[in-house]
Amino acid sequence: MQQGISHALARVVGNILGRYYYSHREIHALLCGAGARTNPPEGNPNCENEITRWLLQESERDPGAAVVILGKILEEFMECDFTRNLHTDEDKAKEKTRLIQFLADNGMSYAKGGKLLTAGIGASSKTLIEHIKEGNFAEIEIEVERALKTVDQDPPAAVTAACSLLESLCKAYIEDESLAWPTSKTLSPLWSVTAKHIGLSPDQLHDQDLKRILSGLFSIVEGIAAFRTHAGSAHGREKGAYRISPRHARFSVNAAHTLASFVMETWKARKEAKS
Structure with a gap:
């Protein structure tokens, strides 16, 4: 409701x-x-x-x-x-x-x-906003605001913003860490480079429980990218395409914010450990 x-x-x-x-x-x-x-x-x-x-x-x-x-x-x-x-x-x-x-x-x-x-902002969104305020993440902030503003009035635009948020975060990480860019700058290859370098790839861990969680993170990324393609505002809508409601968009936005918050916290912890 x-x-x-x-x-x-x-x-x-x-x-x-x-x-x-x-x-x-x-x-x-x-x-x-x-x-x-x-x-x-x-x-x-x-x-x-x-x-x-x-x-x-x-x-x-x-x-x-x-x-x-x-x-x-x-x-x-x-x-x-x-x-x-x-x-x-x-x-x-x-x-x-x-x-x-x-x-x-x-x-x-x-x-x-x-x-x-009024996106029903949860703890993950608040944490993400706090991290954004701590650093210089203008592009990420734009996508966060866009998702929160449109989640009720324009769900497809919110789904697109959720995907763009993760893309912007990965790009910021790759640039800051001076990593080699993937051939395609879409979400999946950007996430693969980011996750591997920051230590979030399942094959980098021995703990089976954490492996399951991290595998879930990869599924979230793939799901959000696919949802943006099929239901977002970035591509033309096919005849008979699935019409999403605010609850679907809110689910995507909150999932993206949870993932982004975890990445930014991990990123911050790695920087503090180095220093």
Whole structure:
């Protein structure tokens, strides 16, 4: 089931934006411009309650679309440097901090351009993001953000981003370690070079349990590469092609993030051991 907007989150957003936008006309323009398809709440609610009730109506109609709408109506508040009905810049800064924290409590985060990341981000994704912040991995970060942004709205694009993430990681490793490039720079040969050098090939281990796990990692790589070919957005869709849903894309993204996190942790451990 797609994640929608909880009553508590709608209430907080209503409380903040209801004091930022000071008229019902502005609120109507804001919600309709963001794609709201339900009618404004009946009665004569104040601005805070109007935003709250309208968001809940949209979430009941279409949870995934409501999250997209929420991201869009937050864009000006989160990114513009001027204030409206709030009294000072300090007031707005405090409200932004409060909103960011409440989004995080609901498994969301705001991204530039009016986007909310709602991929059901797990521990592996958080660990991967932490590793990215520690190093200079701009290309990897781009693919992580792309996957998280599109997993609900465009599952094929998320599958493509999951594969591109692993490709970017392998390329970064091969370049950093000055290894010989494979003939083809697609995921499978890139992974073979990376895994062998970093010590993740099953034939390099004696422990049977670890061999089974590492064999599984190779299967994940092959599976994600094949899934990108057959269901991703990088290639033309054949007639009658399998139509994937967000849960399939989320499964691919989380698998890629788990694998990437393990590779980056192993990479970091090898560097620390050398030094």
